[in-house]
Amino acid sequence: MRLNPQRLLITAGMATVLYSAAPPLAAQWFNYPAKGIPRLPDGKANLSAPAPKTPEGMPDLSGVWLVAPGSVANIAKELMPQDAPFQPWAKKLFEERRETESKDDPTGHCIPGGVPRSDLVGYPFKVAQLPGMVAILYEAVHSFRQIFLDGRELSSDPNPTWMGYSVGHWDGDTLVVETAGFNDHGWLDNGGRPSTEALRVTERFRRKDFGHMDIQITVDDAKAYTKPWTVTLLLTLQPDGDLLEYVCGENNKDIEHLVGK
Numbered sequence: 001m002r003l004n005p006q007r008l009l010i011t012a013g014m015a016t017v018l019y020s021a022a023p024p025l026a027a028q029w030f031n032y033p034a035k036g037i038p039r040l041p042d043g044k045a046n047l048s049a050p051a052p053k054t055p056e057g058m059p060d061l062s063g064v065w066l067v068a069p070g071s072v073a074n075i076a077k078e079l080m081p082q083d084a085p086f087q088p089w090a091k092k093l094f095e096e097r098r099e100t101e102s103k104d105d106p107t108g109h110c111i112p113g114g115v116p117r118s119d120l121v122g123y124p125f126k127v128a129q130l131p132g133m134v135a136i137l138y139e140a141v142h143s144f145r146q147i148f149l150d151g152r153e154l155s156s157d158p159n160p161t162w163m164g165y166s167v168g169h170w171d172g173d174t175l176v177v178e179t180a181g182f183n184d185h186g187w188l189d190n191g192g193r194p195s196t197e198a199l200r201v202t203e204r205f206r207r208k209d210f211g212h213m214d215i216q217i218t219v220d221d222a223k224a225y226t227k228p229w230t231v232t233l234l235l236t237l238q239p240d241g242d243l244l245e246y247v248c249g250e251n252n253k254d255i256e257h258l259v260g261k
Contacts, residue, residue: 030241030242030244031241032240032241032242033240034239034240036052037239038210045210045211045239045240046210046211047211047212047236047237047239048209048210048211049209049210050209050210051207051208051209051210054129058170058173059173059175059206059207060129060207061127061129061134061175061205061207061213062127062129063126063127063237063238063239064124064125064126064238064239064241064242064243065124065125065213065235065236065237065238066122066123066124066235067119067120067122067233067235068234068235068236069122071120071189071231071233072121072122072189072190073189073190074189074190074191075116075117075120075188075189075191075193075217075219075231076189076193076229076231078232079229083229084219084225084229085225085226085227086224086225086226087223087224087225087226090193090194090223090225093192093194094191094192094193097191098191098192102190102192105187105190105192106162106185106186106187107187110141110248110249111162112138112141112143113138113140113141113143113162113186113187114162114163114164114182114186114195115145115163115164115166115179115182115201115203116188116201116203116217116219117187118138118140118141118143118145118163119203119215119233120189120233121138121140123138123139123140123246124139124238124241124243125137125138125139125243126139126242126243132148132149132150133146133147133148133149133150134146134147134149134168134175134177135147137243139243139244139246140246141246141248142245142246142247142248143163144163145163145166147166147167147168147175147177148167148168149167149168149170153167154167154178154180154181155181158180158181159181160182160183160184161182161183162182162183162186164179164180164199164201165179165180165181166178166179171204173207174204174205174206175204175205175206176202176203176204177201177202177203177204177205178200178201179200179201179203180199180201182195182196182197182199183197184196186199188219193224194224195219195221195224196221196224197223198221198222198223198224199220199221199224200221201217201218201219201220202217202218202220203215203216203217204216204217210237211236211237211239212235212236212237213235213237214235215232215233215235216231216232216233217230217232217233218230219231
């Protein structure tokens, strides 16, 4: 067995256990040459080739994607503090979580990271574009989302969940996804930025070419932040790879040792 460097992630507090305890091992279909991939003369995937289209002529976002590193520790790392301003209580809570090194991180207890945090994690996720729906399978914590494109609206009184409820529509070549219906226990990143049940997340997925996609994420949570704020993630296709099994139960033997400061 060999380590897969794409799965290695250094984070803080409990998130360190979560993202390092999962077995980052070679899988049966790792480096399997997939069909339909444009190739360079040396056989490598041509990530600069044109983005694929569906039979209906829409961009096809399908594939296994990996985000550029860095955002999961601090989703707002590219922003100035005034660009993502806390409500007073949220700032105090965030500072407490930093002081205790994120020891109370829900993902340390094998709870899904939610949205948008699941997009940030340095483990790949698979997009499956289907008629009327886009499904996202996250390797981290073995979680998933359904993004409905059938015209339904978000509920005004949803049953709160960790991952929320997602609906989407096309704006030209960009898939716009609105997600709401969260509980008030989620963290936006490993650093501990809080969110509440008022959170509404807008993601704009844009596949620029065969191997590169952006996700522009707007966080709108008036209970935790004084104004909405936006970040952009850069993703790269993993053309000949697939997801590995992620078993979070291994955290149980280590969780008692994570006591923060």
